Amino acid sequence: MKITAVIMAGGRGERFWPRSRNSRPKQFLSLTADGETMIQKTVRRISSLVEPEDVYISTNSDYIPLVREQLPEIPKENILAEPAPRNTAPCIAFAAAVIGRKYDDAVMMVLPSDHLIGLETIFADTLKKAVKTAEQGENLVTVGITPNYPETGYGYINFGKSCGDAYAVEKFVEKPDLPTAEKYLASGKYLWNSGMFIWKLSSIMNNIRRFMPDIYEGAVRIGEAYGTDEFDETLEREFTSFRSESVDFGIMEKAENIYTIPGSFGWDDVGSWLAVERINKTDGNKNYFEGEVVAENVRHATICGGKRLIAAVGVEDIVIVDSEDALLICSKNSAQDIKKIIARLKESGRNELI
């Protein structure tokens, strides 16, 4: 069966300010020394499984120029611009309806655009297993990440009995507190929820029809208008009327035949500047430096320089990020407060810096 992919690239993250801006969120940035952006990496690492003409980018109209610039190999008509943010369920329904115009049925992989994967061959092999499981029935398959520490920032997947390469999902659970996360880890029955889904078009459409009939009908009308003069108008009308809903809550927690494929391939959701030292090579003092940096007595620092030299003296556990018009100096245990800075810039009308 033909394999297609939908890359979800509509996010407007603030956690990589001042490099990320409303006009260029995380998925369009490079956070690694190789210079490749997150979305470029996402598309490249599935290139052995999916043809470029079967890769769809779900984003919003502001980011179409960035997608075309960074992914020139993707056909223009495969860039699906959502007229309004409505979370993942309407996004997936829209994409499935559009792909349904090209193929009667096909495997559809749904992938976040802003995660990082260290071991790409193992990742591709994991996806192949997921595709096989998806093809074998009306199965909804997620990739679960084998946890190696009790992370409290991710949702978890509780799995049960095995079935070939896959495991039946017992339930999805929200971000736990630390004792609960430690219990999950010790039990050996929990995986991290990576937000990657694999299913057949027919499987997901049947489930959308069952659990979200309103969204199903709107998506069908969008699919029917795709490629016609009415498309823009239909999309605007139908999509903006959708309620906001996640596929996790709207489908996965309710449907039957939910499976997970455990994967261990150096996955990182690169959730904040703190991740940069994990995903890059650090020096003997556990520093990660980018650009021209001169450091004296500096430890555990992430310094992302721009055009100017950065001299750091006697500092530790700090993140320093330079950009053309703004500079961030943040202690590592305050990374969550970057959003307060952005809120204050908004208040004071400095929108060009956001």
Add this chain to the structure above:
Amino acid sequence: MKITAVIMAGGRGERFWPRSRNSRPKQFLSLTADGETMIQKTVRRISSLVEPEDVYISTNSDYIPLVREQLPEIPKENILAEPAPRNTAPCIAFAAAVIGRKYDDAVMMVLPSDHLIGLETIFADTLKKAVKTAEQGENLVTVGITPNYPETGYGYINFGKSCGDAYAVEKFVEKPDLPTAEKYLASGKYLWNSGMFIWKLSSIMNNIRRFMPDIYEGAVRIGEAYGTDEFDETLEREFTSFRSESVDFGIMEKAENIYTIPGSFGWDDVGSWLAVERINKTDGNKNYFEGEVVAENVRHATICGGKRLIAAVGVEDIVIVDSEDALLICSKNSAQDIKKIIARLKESGRNELI
């Protein structure tokens, strides 16, 4: 008696990098919110005592354009460019010989160009007392600062019996260790050495002739050539042949009739970035911010921004200084290591940044 002043402005300090550079050292920078440079302040605050045509600037040829730009009221011929750095004694001998061409005798004040003074009226009154003491004989007068804590970074003046407004100097002592500084403070017989000197031309020339006859003779030859076509050549030949010597060691520690006038006028030698919070108004979190700064949970920070916004989050006891081509982030207890950064820039040939 006519009062003249020599402002010593040849220093090439590194302690205010990246704002100070070889091409623009501390005396030509503003370190206060009013925008006035250190040397401009120095000249302005003696303006009630000395006419502009009697103010001489001792510097080196690289800084002549800066002096003319920042002090347009000073006559061009009063800018004395030393051909080579030879410390304070040759500098003073050169200036005294030049001023001696204009006045048979006069009071000569010798003042650093890069100190800050809070209470300028009291400072002027202190100088007046020093002038009076200088006029009354062949006296060499220094201004001593009443110490308010046991500073270990300054030299001290041990004074004895009073004589009008002045006190006889018993001896000059080097920078003490902390227990010694505490002892000095408790004794009530020690002042900080401010490096400000007041004497008559005749007094200092007599003492130079006595303790440094070689420098005296060279200085006389420079004075004779001043205003003639031979001046540049004579200055180059005589001055470069001088040995390097401080006036403290060469004259003050050996001569008789040394007096000090105690002063308490908010003096600060502004020795490093750490001084900036002392000499400026800080906010409730003891922060000093310059330029556009947005701070969350920041304490005891000195942030001198440039053209770009600086966002600081969760940091304390830190100095952040932005400039066009270099940025400094330095913990307050590492300020002395800034010179290591400059040494490394030198090593790697980044001379445009020094």
